[in-house]
Amino acid sequence: MVSTSAGPRSSPTEDRAAPAGPRVPRNRVRKAGRLLPLAPAVVLLLVFLGGPILWAFYGSFTDTGLTGASARNPEWIGLENYRSLLADPLFPQSLWLTFLFVFCSAVIGQNCLGLGLALLMQRANRAVAAVVGTCVVAAWVLPEIVAAFITYAFFFRDGMLNQLTGLAGLPAVDWLYEHPMFALILANIWRGTAFSMMNYQAALNDVPPEVTESATIDGAGGFARLRFITLPMIRRSIATNLMLITLLTLGTFTLIFVVTRGGPLNASTTLPIMAYEQAFQFGDIGYGTAIAVVMLLIGAVFSIAYIRMLRERKD
Amino acid sequence: MADVAAPSLPSTGRTAHSHRTPAHRRKAGRVSNVVLLLFAACFVLPLAWLVSASLNADATYELTAPSTLTLDNFGAILNAQQTFLPLLNSFLLATGSALVTVTAAVLAAYPLSRYQLRFKRPFMYTVLFGTCLPITAIMVPVYSLFVQLNLLDSLGGTIFFMGATFLPIAIWMTKNFMDSVPVSLEEAAWIDGASSMKALFYVVLPLMRPGLAVVFIFVFLEGWGNFFVPFILLFAESKQPASVSIFRFFDQYGGVAYGELAAFSILYSLPVIVLYIATRAMGGSFAISGAMKG
Secondary structure, eight states, X not given: OOOEEEEETTOTTHHHHSOXXXXXXXXXXXXXXXXXXXXXXXXXXXXXXXXXXXXXXXXXXXXXXXXXXXXXXXXXXXXXHHXXXXXXXXXXXXXXXXXXXXXXXXXXXXXXXXHHHHHHHHHSOHHHHHHHHHHHHHHHHXXXXXXXXXXXXXXXXXXXXXXXXXXXXXXXXXXXXXXHHHHHHHHHHHHHHHHHHHHHHHHHHTSOHHHHHHHHHTTOOHHHHIIIIIHHHTHHHHHHHHHHHHHHHHTOOHHHHHHTTTOSTTTTOOXXXXXXXXXXXXXXXXXXXXXXXXXXXXXXXXXXXXXXHHHHHHO | OOOOOOTTSOOOHXXXXXXXXXXXXXXXXXXXXXXXXXXXXXXXXXXXXXXXXXXXXXOOSSOOOOSSBOOHHHHHHOSIIIIIHHXXXXXXXXXXXXXXXXXXXXXXXXXXXXXXXXXXXXXXXXXXXXXXXXXXXXXXXHHHHHHHHTOTTOHHHHHHHHHHHHHHHHHHHHHHHHHXXXXXXXHHHXXXXXXXXXXXXXXXXXXXXHHHHHHHHHHHHXXXXXXXXXXXXXXXXXXXXXXXXXXXXXXXXXXXXHHHHHHHHHHHHHHHXXXXXXXXXXXXXXXXXXXXXX
């Protein structure tokens, strides 16, 4: 493990040049000492991140409960939790709702709206762009519980959205009961678009203006320029952004929990909500942990894809 | 509108297409402005409700101009039990995790930035992997781990856990900042006989103060805003941060005391907004700098 191959960056040969023999052990001690500053971080990461992840795999094979005897002394039950998970009709439904939520609110909503806003802001008046940027970012910097509370007020039966549609002469709709996923998806677009928008603003700034200008001279219209010049040039940013917002949206708990509680009748129960309910409301920690493992695996797939993309970009 | 080709050029098919004259560009700009402002209105409308409800004595979930502006909603919640204690707890949680994270990240970043280590790449990619994993996914196992470790309902345990969850991204950010501090300055310190830790504290850290502030504020904001972690790990009302107490308030009085809820939300959001603006002024766009640069 302890393997410092050389000294400080500027003099990489110094250690290698040191003669072997009695000095080696002392050198090794010194090298180990250099790694000492890593210890607090490594311990924290192992205990509080590595620990729960390993614990998740172990716990999903037990009947750990929230209270009672099975809370402190859980028993090994093998694949029982996964067997019930596969038989649980709620599981495919949550998987589907999670996919729907991530796909509609992040991949389509935040991503496309963020890109659209960033593109429009390039052409718009600078003052307008600044105002719009502030409005979009404001929804993003608010604490999540406040954003969730505002969402509730917005989609509530006697809330703002019905007030607005009422002005247009439309009948009032109980959004949170009749279309909970629609409301949550819109809310998450409102809350999260700023992240994509800022990523794309940065990416578009790196596109040299000469490229698009010469395309204009060659007769490319606005759409053709976007399709054949701008988008291909920022495709790596698009891919990275998609990965990051997918990972961020996958774990959304607070917004859904506060606004609909996964209801009505599980109509908005995504995987994080399902894991929470099984573990803390029905008291079956083992079962909730099995759901957590599924989420971890899905997250791991996207994380690895993201890391591979970053590595390709660097190499 | 007539297409005006560039004046002195012969009007070939090619130039006929390149009619991006100033007039056109201005029109495109105007359309962009209008579309953008419409979107901005959609984004800001829900926030406008929060502000108006907090100043309205009989607020509802509809957006109305308050008939009389009043600070009564704020007055009603400005007491120790309802507001000050939860805000203090939020502050303790956020500051504590930020201190834990920044300290561990700075120490870890030093060898990672200054020495050539054989396991550096795998280590950094493992850490990046940790950055990506959804923390909500591990809350159930964290709970049962905390049961085993006897850490439930402990502010300290929660602080260390929150600090650890932000550590991966903080290590990446700190290492990036440290990489940009030239090594030559430390070499001078080494020649003068300073140990590497002394060089870190007296030479490197002062030079990366803005970067450290960005990391600190980033973790502070995440800790301040977090709801799920304290909701799962802290039970005693006296330890709960504002996010959890707003939730409890919403649960109990969400159908009655809209105005007070809005006022509490605003008080709770203010530090976030101030810190965000401060960070922008320092030139840090932290959401991206850590995650995207890689």
